[in-house]
Amino acid sequence: MKILVPVKRVVDYNVTVRVKADGSGVETANVKMSMNPFDEIANEEAIRLKEAGNATEVVAVSIGEAKAQETLRTAMAMGADRAIHVATDARTDTELQPLAVAKLLRAVVEREQPDLVLMGKQAIDDDSNQTGQMLAALLGWPQATFASKVAVDDGGLEVTREIDAGLERVAVKLPAIVTTDLRLNEPRYASLPNIMKAKKKPIDQLGPEELGVETSPRLTYVRVEEPPKRQGGVRVADIDELLTKLKTEAGVI
């Protein structure tokens, strides 16, 4: 089984982003960037499937500016075998949108012919939670989203999904798309020797034109603003004061 893992370079989880004063977007210059956390989980799962003898090759793909290659190096340092960089100058948080990304990934899938695409359920920049489902639709493949467990059984996968009410199990035929949720695994840290090794692994470069995909945005970001700030309140000294305030001032109990 060959696995394709799309990975996105996003503003790091720990960074508090700033909205630009002109309302055009979020400041990403000189901000720490990292691999989208859910994509790390996807990459980890793919590597584990390979280590368990269920997969033969793990190929990471990233769409974005030149620095997306750093993210691909990280994916390979974790254990992906090789990588594909689809180069674009479009901002990947707003200008290059999920439908266009899904179309680019479809073109990559058609070239690479993977049996499984494992990807994050959501990128923590635009928070759309769409690309995996869209890619599955475009390919006519099944989708097992929000996975917390992936088991390989003959010719398919049994996937446990995180749903609002608890857990759901689905069986999907291969080829398939699986999107990852938080509890699927805990991604490894790349060791120094593996980081060195990853520098020698190949990255193929492609452009959206080469893939023949039209990527113009469907959504215009009219304005990006800072949300209204919630004002902090008061400190209370003890439980009695808290209860009194909740009853008389707030009137919620």
Next chain:
Amino acid sequence: MAEVLVVAEHDNAKLDKATLHAVGAGAQMGGVTVLVAGHGAGGVAEAAAAVDGVAKVVHVDDAMYENPVAEDLAALVVAMAEGYDVIAGGSSTFGKNLMPRVAALLDVAQISDVVEILGDDTFKRFIYAGNALATVKTVDAKKVITVRTTAFPPAAESGGAATVETIQAVAPTELARFLGREVSASERPELTSARVVVSGGRGLGSGENFAVVEGLADQLGAAVGASRAAVDAGYVPNDYQVGQTGKIVAPELYIAVGISGAIQHLAGMKDSKIIVAINKDEEAPIFQVADYGLVGDLFQLVPQLTDALKQSKAA
């Protein structure tokens, strides 16, 4: 006026509240039709027809839709899409799973987790874990959206008198098969619609210690939530998670216990009416959004609060 199709979420017995919120949002855009695809779900179709603001219900009964997979449901929605300008659903795991598939099959953008409808083609939604509020305008003629349920009041469950039309199922895709569901058994109210929510974080230290949070929740008739850190640490299941990558809640009263208040958590609860924070670290960012902050040991304070509530009830 736009024609809006709301895809109902239900368990064949009862219409989910998320759908009432989606109808509320849909009514802001035009005339609402509700699609009830299920098996033996005639009661749900009738309930949908009684919802205020619903003009029509389309009911499809087939064994395939008893526990539908997104692949089959998307095929059905796409087959009916022609007559509608807007296809909408709640931003639940159901809607999040289904709607992007529908949108891609129609070759249109999907707009996730809408918090405000500004016009036929313009919407507001949060990006970057709620750190930025984006106004987006689509060029697509057909809009496929999911709505944040806490941002739109629910449509009333009565007052409507819609017609119910029955249509046939479409061919199964045979791509995926539902195997089973483990629903977290709980006597407590559902997290996203509870009036009071008590959430625990890493400060609890273990899954067993969540009993402290549960004890308080039981006294208040509250739902129990958790921060991502607590889920990550394995204290509680993922369906407890409140935040950017979990559930969005906006109760009357939110009590954060042992939660530091990472931005990812705040994204899921900062629209609560009253926020109470109990944390031993007085520098914790949760205090910056809390209406009432109490610094101290949660293992002393929370049981005290539980007892005090018990006594005031008895009195």
